[in-house]
Amino acid sequence: MNSIKKSIIPEVIAALFILLFVYTATTKLMEHESFRAVLSQSPLIGNKAKILSWLIPILELITSTLLFIPSFRKWGFAGTFILMVTFTSYITYMIFFTKNLPCSCGGVISRMTWSQHLIFNIFCTALAAIAWRLTLKNKLFVAINRNSRTPA
Template identity: 35%
Template sequence: MKTRASHITATSIRVFMILFWAYVALDKLWDLPGFHQALIQQPFPNWWAGILFWFLPLMELGIVILFSIHSFRNTKHLFFDPFVLSALLLTVFTVYIGLGVAGLYAQKPCGCASVLSRLSWGGHLVVNLLLLLLSILGWYLTGPTAPMAGCKRYKKQVILFLARPQVVRIPVYTVMLERVKKFKMRFAVFPAWPVRDINYDT
């Protein structure tokens, strides 16, 4: 029951993250000039804008693709785990916004998606923290320490154990031998050979 609930939760988080990152990436690509202008207004060197202008949308689309490909959903490689990449990118965003909330920037322009553009920097920080927690929870439910992964490993070990004939035969033979011994001891009161009919009257 817990495994099923974990699977449903992980799937729901994965679908939500696909929709979120797809919307954020497409929103940037839909208005590239506006996104580039927003990057120039950010409190970091202008030459960063030329790099982030392409890096961020491609990174976000890459996360969407990794979430969508079945073979990468439970991968053991952290650099290809979409939940890990999502958490790393959201960590960078959260730290950047947290520094702004702390008042370390002279100006606080927003270069986020249009649906979040009306939020304050404090609101952005709360949203990013929630998304970061969802990414970490998704990784926990699908990563190496996941309850589902432990269940799958246990089933695999049981199948491999039962697949070995010698492992199965030895206990079976032992049980049969014990049964035979008990059978002999139980019926040892009866003679093991036929008894001759001795006539004492003659």
């Protein structure tokens, strides 16, 4: 029962992140022009707006693909964790330095305030870390079981 829970929890979390990343990446690509314009207003990354406006949704889609394929899920969670830490750091910077700028995120998430977005991102980062850890633990569990079944 415990091992079933451990295998289902990462699967559910992976599905949630796939939903989040595919949704935000698609809306960023569909509204690419305004996404690029908002990025260009950022004092931190404004001069890299053109490349980042393509790179961010592409990275989100690659991470979603890794999360979708069970054998690559471990790498998917690692990518998710790195992406979420990066986004959270950026939001923290924006809150301190340029609070009045519109959010450059995709879809309904762009309607959040910066503080709401920060809380949402911290929650997602923690979720990604938990899922990544569970995936690594599951691998260890399978490896130990395999070893114990090897005939002497």
